[in-house]
Amino acid sequence: PTGGPKDETPPGLVRNISVPNSTHNTNMKGDYIVLFFDEPTNVDAVKSNIVGAPQIDRKPIKIKTSNVRIPTDSGRTIKGTKVLIDLNQDLDSNTTYVINFGKGFKDFNEGKVADNISIAFSTGSIIDSLKISGNIIDNDNGKFAKDYLVGIYPMHDTINAIQDKPRYFTSTDKNGDFQFEYLKKGLYNLVAFQDANSNKLFDSNSEKIAFVSE
Numbered sequence: 653p654t655g656g657p658k659d660e661t662p663p664g665l666v667r668n669i670s671v672p673n674s675t676h677n678t679n680m681k682g683d684y685i686v687l688f689f690d691e692p693t694n695v696d697a698v699k700s701n702i703v704g705a706p707q708i709d710r711k712p713i714k715i716k717t718s719n720v721r722i723p724t725d726s727g728r729t730i731k732g733t734k735v736l737i738d739l740n741q742d743l744d745s746n747t748t749y750v751i752n753f754g755k756g757f758k759d760f761n762e763g764k765v766a767d768n769i770s771i772a773f774s775t776g777s778i779i780d781s782l783k784i785s786g787n788i789i790d791n792d793n794g795k796f797a798k799d800y801l802v803g804i805y806p807m808h809d810t811i812n813a814i815q816d817k818p819r820y821f822t823s824t825d826k827n828g829d830f831q832f833e834y835l836k837k838g839l840y841n842l843v844a845f846q847d848a849n850s851n852k853l854f855d856s857n858s859e860k861i862a863f864v865s866e
Contacts, residue, residue, distance in 0.1 A: 662764035663689040672773035683739035693733040701754030712740035746776030782835035796828030801847035807839040
């Protein structure tokens with residue numbers, strides 16, 4: 653027997669029972685995240701893919717999984733995975749965090765990756781809502797600046813892109829577009845540069861850079 657058709661669907665995050673979610677995402681006191689997925693899910697790559705804004709330290713993070721039954725709208729249950737993520741570090745007070753898991757989650761059978769899973773929560777009473785977006789073009793060739801690191805720093809900070817990693821960062825897509833969400837209202841310096849060695853610092857001898865003040 654063939655075993656049936658291939659599973660072409662990546663794991664789906666069951667947001668209404670995960671924490672944080674849309675109704676339980678403020679005044680988060682602990683550093684635990686609990687995610688539920690609608691099928692057995694491989695988490696081997698989660699730790700190496702986690703990106704936090706503001707930055708979080710990956711090293712102390714601990715991840716545990718367990719098999720669970722997930723309720724559905726029809727009243728039946730399906731096999732799923734509970735993922736407990738212990739950030740295992742102090743978080744800033746009154747701060748909105750966005751955690752992106754990149755390509756960290758995938759199904760066990762076909763290795764289908766659940767792209768673009770992210771969560772937002774606040775250690776204070778509100779979720780910050782400022783957005784900054786833009787587009788970057790390489791001035792040398794007029795082409796879109798793909799896969800550039802874009803970092804922002806609060807304007808009151810004394811920063812140096814050569815020595816200081818940005819508090820918030822993202823990457824441009826194939827069209828040179830970038831976007832930050834859930835930012836605290838304020839003024840920021842924005843820096844974009846090629847990050848060829850992925851150290852989130854500008855290496856002046858080998859990488860291009862651009863910057864703007866908001």
